[in-house]
Amino acid sequence: MMQESGTEATSNGPASQNGAVSVEDGARDARPKSATSVDVTAADLIHLQQQQALQVARQILLQQQQQQQHQQHQQQQQLQLQQGTNLKSPKDNDNLPSLQVPVSVAMMTPQVITPQQMQQILQQQVLSPQQLQVLLQQQQALMLQQQLQEFYKKQQEQLHLQLLQQQHAGKQSKEQQQQAQQLAFQQQLMQVQQLQQQHLLNLQRQGLLTIQPGQTALPLHSLTQGINPAELQQLWKEVTNLKEENSSNSNGRRGLDLSSPQPPKKPLLNQHASTNGQYMSHSLKREGSTLDDYQHSHHSHPLYGHGVCKWPGCEAVFEDFQSFLKHLNNEHALDDRSTAQCRVQMQVVQQLELQLAKDKERLQAMMTHLHVKSTEPKSTPQPLNLVSSITLSKTAPPEASPPLSLPQTPTTPTAPLTPLSQAHSVITPNSLHHSVGPMRRRYSDKYNMPISPDIVQNKEFYMNAEVRPPFTYASLIRQGILESPEKQLTLNEIYNWFTRMFAYFRRNAATWKNAVRHNLSLHKCFVRVENVKGAVWTVDELEFQKRRPQKITGSPALVKNIQTSLGYGPALSAAFQASMAENNIPLYTTASIGSPTLNSLANAIREEMIGAMDHGNSNGSDSSPGRSPLPAMHHIKEEPLDPEDHEGPLSLVTTANHSPDFDHHRDYDDDQGHDDML
DNA sequence: AAGCGCCTAAACATTG
DNA sequence: TCAATGTTTAGGCGCT
Incomplete structure (x- = not known):
């Protein structure tokens, strides 16, 4: 798993996942003029x-x-x-x-x-x-x-x-x-x-x-x-x-040592070290001994992973740990630049901690306010289970399941704003990663749809948070294909779309790729077309539309949930944004909001949902404004006929743990040209 | 409880 | 031969 994170970092360069990156970049920019007063942070x-x-x-x-x-x-x-x-x-x-x-x-x-x-x-x-x-x-x-x-x-x-x-x-x-x-x-x-x-x-x-x-x-x-x-x-x-x-x-903590012959050169450094652990203070204190100190623990050296130096803004590649150490001592020795970077990193950490604390508090308040089931013994608060957790009791057990190796999602403590209509889905920090056996709570797929225009932001969310999108593979595949200029993609392009649009699919490639292939073959709505450059996949909208409606009609409760989620969708997004903004976290949001890809994706998905809603809920009691039943997009056949493939959402919580073999470096852009900022 | 849809895993075939 | 691409089957889970 560690490897994955490492590869991810390098592979999706642009799609930097953690908010810290931008800050680090800032530090990088500021670093050059070491002692000058140019950059005053x-x-x-x-x-x-x-x-x-x-x-x-x-x-x-x-x-x-x-x-x-x-x-x-x-x-x-x-x-x-x-x-x-x-x-x-x-x-x-x-x-x-x-x-x-x-x-x-x-x-x-x-x-x-x-x-x-x-x-x-x-x-x-x-x-x-x-x-x-x-x-x-x-x-x-x-x-x-x-x-x-x-x-x-x-x-x-x-x-x-x-x-x-x-x-x-x-x-x-x-x-x-x-x-x-x-x-x-x-x-x-x-x-x-x-x-x-x-x-x-x-x-x-x-x-x-x-x-x-x-x-x-x-x-x-x-x-x-x-x-x-x-x-x-x-x-x-x-x-x-x-x-x-x-x-x-004392943990590198050091105050003003007025009596020491040498005035503390960098009083702040050691303080920072306290947040970064011993390594920092080691390297800053005595370079001579660092090598030996690291020798035994280099596998877990926080600044070294997958042959890459993880010093903020560095990313230098090394064959072995030795050369990395050399590099660390030479390039990241105690100087103004390193000091500045260290300071920035400390701020980043502090910010994140602050944000986490705030969000936890907020979550607690929200839960309290919403009377979220307190039955859950879980230590961690559950996010947005806004929808009354009807099936909570059911889902609870599985969550106790063994911890999968999934690393914590760095970026998102907060829930996806997605209108997780899947009412029952209890998206908890835990569940997100422990996909335990049953993981897939994909509830009625058909119901979960993003509903509000805020889906765009949700997209952003999924692009950066390793949270499983609440859509089925079929829906996602279709979406990817429809987004392409020619409404057709090769398998590899589909893969790329997945990795580009969803952080979640940047790992466990073998698993989800297999699923993608499986879906392509299985569903009639996906048509393979021989092309000049090989085979491409297209979507047979008619087939796709055939299966959607069915479910919604079925359960009033679900409809209700949907409505609920509709109502909350924007609110959630707003909350999320507010949270991020409040904490000054750069997050992927605004930047790419206007991107065609996202918009189209959002629209398409919205349509999908709306379509489903129409079928199930003809009277449209919900608030979805201007929902043009389907067609708004790519020649979508209006008739929502048979239920064939209407895909619901992918379970948010799923098997997150698989062998991590995300094959990075597949260019994400080979498919459609608009790769927004990714 | 049964049926359905979806997911995952895996075996196998085909193709480049 | 190998890897990518497709196809198919099987089993499990959640939901209705």
């Missing part, structure tokens, strides 16, 4: 904002640092004055290297933000919650560290002073002094220890540090033994290392 703006926030934060930190240095200096002076000693000169300090604050510590720290400043940053609201959290944690750690440093400094000073005092004091009460000194020192040690513990506790609490049973011994031990700058430094290093590891390991 929303992501860029956000990035910019965050950069500015960083800038502000750094400035604030700088100021704070200066202030603190100043304060420290003042404190030192005060201390000196209080101690009544002017002996201590800067020089003296310099002469005590062992007491110096470790340089590395000094480099890493001194950037504590005051509450006011922090608030200021918060008010700007330019930092993400994660960033803020990390920032806060770092600030707390920094503050504690600074307290430690100050304490340590004070301790140095006091010791120094005491030393001097001792020298000056001569021999008098030396022991007393030593005792007092020891006492003071012990107190200081205790205070430092408390601070350290507090610090560690904080770190632990913040998840920045995991203290192992034996680990606590280290700091405490060193403290009790007397603080050694080297040890302190080591301790701090350990703590900071832990912190860094922690932050970098």
Whole structure:
């Protein structure tokens, strides 16, 4: 199945299926001028904002640092004055290297933000919650560290002073002094220890540090033994290392690391990585190790499928995984372009998620409003089963069937707007793909017809969503043939029409092609005509029309359903469109609405339905406006006589799982020339 | 429950 | 010979 998706991607190039494609294209366009300000996307703006926030934060930190240095200096002076000693000169300090604050510590720290400043940053609201959290944690750690440093400094000073005092004091009460000194020192040690513990506790609490049973011994031990700058430094290093590891390991999530020597080059990247999984962060983090990392899992590498690089807008083909990796590292390395693409992809995902959430909500509301049978235990909400699910109970069981390999349809969470008249058909996300055994709920085919002009949009829907169209093969074949300029198609052209018009038929080719051939042979309405270039298939409308009416007449309930669907058709379409539009999803719709192919298809199908309706429902209670019973199109014989082939709809839910052998690359256009945008 | 229509699968034949 | 194209049969399911 994976293969199919891969081949599809390449084969129906134009018929890109997921809405993301267009966005990606946009990214591709924007990518060239890497650093220039030409293309400013929303992501860029956000990035910019965050950069500015960083800038502000750094400035604030700088100021704070200066202030603190100043304060420290003042404190030192005060201390000196209080101690009544002017002996201590800067020089003296310099002469005590062992007491110096470790340089590395000094480099890493001194950037504590005051509450006011922090608030200021918060008010700007330019930092993400994660960033803020990390920032806060770092600030707390920094503050504690600074307290430690100050304490340590004070301790140095006091010791120094005491030393001097001792020298000056001569021999008098030396022991007393030593005792007092020891006492003071012990107190200081205790205070430092408390601070350290507090610090560690904080770190632990913040998840920045995991203290192992034996680990606590280290700091405490060193403290009790007397603080050694080297040890302190080591301790701090350990703590900071832990912190860094922690932050970098946390799903790639990373906030502003103000204390890190190198400013984060692309703060956003790792955030994006969180949505894209580990691969992204892998490739961005350390290219050197990517190869090995992927080696074992290349089969499932999201960026590699069917020998094709799936990086947005790339599609480069590779013989083997190795070359792909090479390509990945070379062409999609960490640069502006990749970054931009990554951002775009993230937005795409976010958009999709957003849309999904919205639609789910909407669906829920709709179901609630319509009192959709709550009997279904299914987890997933059922879409449009607008028509009271009469036969629901029946259909329910099958749906529990084994999951077929059908991949989820990316594009359509929403139901086809098709006037799924098939009332009973319960089109659920599940059923769509699990075609389980009985899959074919093709309900009365004859009834399901698209009815409203909105069929065009439905067409678009089917072109892009892997949803089985609710028409029989015969109906579809006929449609394809009638759409052709000469009203005739070769078998291959029919195949192409199917794949072009319905995403659903882009897979499981063997199955549906066989069905097509079977239908062509089986139904009298399809006439094989020898042509110059071989044989072509035409439609005998008379034969085709013969069988349509019958059913409709039969069941009032069905008629009712049809009416219902008629009424809902447009509404559904509108809802679908609204949904898409609302979420800014490009979807195939509008673009090709005016295409002749679609229109003709829509018309033809509509006719078909209308014809059926006429037969079954002569009074036309429904709203179908201007329904010219058949003929509107291709010499359709009016008389709806015998029921021969009136085809109903293909079951929407059908055997979706077959061997995937969609033979891509059959040009879709060999048949009629109008391939609209496909 | 029977009959019908449709779908899927598959065997087989024909053709290029 | 092979693949594409046609034909036919069989079985299953949903619906009436």
